[in-house]
Amino acid sequence: QLRRHERPHERWAAPALEGQRLISKLNPFPGMKHLDVAGGTGDVAFRVVERIKSVSHRATQGTLTDMEEDTHIYVCDINPNMLEVGKKRAAEKGYNEEQCLSWVQGDAEALSFEDGSMDGYTIAFGIRNVTHIEKALSEAYRVLKKGGRFLCLELSHVDVPVFKDIYDIYSFSVIPAVGELVAGDRQSYQYLVESIRRFPKQEKFAQMIQEAGFEAVEYENLVGGVVAIHSGVKL
Structure with a gap:
């Protein structure tokens, strides 16, 4: 499970490019039931809502449809x-919590949602902090409907040789030092670097997703592998 003593700066939000790519792969639709895990700050959820609104309004010239009203994130x-x-943040953006957004405290390894209840599942920069990744993947598979999509955006392993050397120096030396200088918290940033190194490489993680039952498993490296998006479908 995620460490209960985390502070906000220890959890990454999805940057614009990576977040947009994640949502593009998810392809949200009106009436969708979607679960975003380890997404408490709302970064991914807000993007999903905005994409659904955009799709719905283009199709209906701005009229609120029954399908859009059924949408729940x-x-x-x-x-x-x-x-x-x-x-x-949701209040600041003017979202009606009762209409499309629900906030649930829960563990990625033991979700409270029913079997086959979700059309989509995302986890962005969160699965790296889960104690038992296999359990989290199993739960993702359980709560998805047939045809449901699993998407994971996570810091990963650089696959470009020269870039990898530079990135290793930067991550092991610079990131903890910056954390100490800016936030007075070298330990959290050191943990960040070490957790990335412990996380399975792209091929291995893809295999773990397959072993959880997902089909059509693939991954896409962004920024040379600094970040990767893994995806799979429950058939």
């Missing part, structure tokens, strides 16, 4: 502080 996070950040 669940944001699940083990850390209540993260959820409070997300709720505050």
Whole structure:
């Protein structure tokens, strides 16, 4: 499970390019039931909502459809502080929580949602902090409907030789030092670097997703592998 003592700066939000690519692969649609895990700050959920609104309004010239009213995005996070950040951001954006967004405190390894209840599942920069990745993947598979899509955006392993050497020096030496200088917290940033190194490489993680039952498993490296998007479908 995610560490309960995390502070906001220890959890990455999806940057614009990576976040847009994740949503593009998810291809949200009106009436969708979607679960975003470890997404308490709302970054991915807000993107999903906006994409669905955009698709729906283009198709109906701005009229609210029954399908759009059926849309529901669940944001699940083990850390209540993260959820409070997300709720505050949702209020600032003018979202009606009762209509399309629900905030749920929960564990990625033991989700409270019913079997086959979700059309989509995303987890962005969160699965690296899960204690038992296999359990989280199994739960993702369980809660998805047949045809449901699994998408994971995560810091990964650089696959460009020269870039890899530079990135290793930067991550092991520069990132912890910057964390100490800017946030006065070298330990958290050191943990960030070490957790990336412990996380399975792209091929291995893809194999783990397949072993959880997913089909059509693939991954896409972004920024030379600094970040990767893994995806799979429940058939």
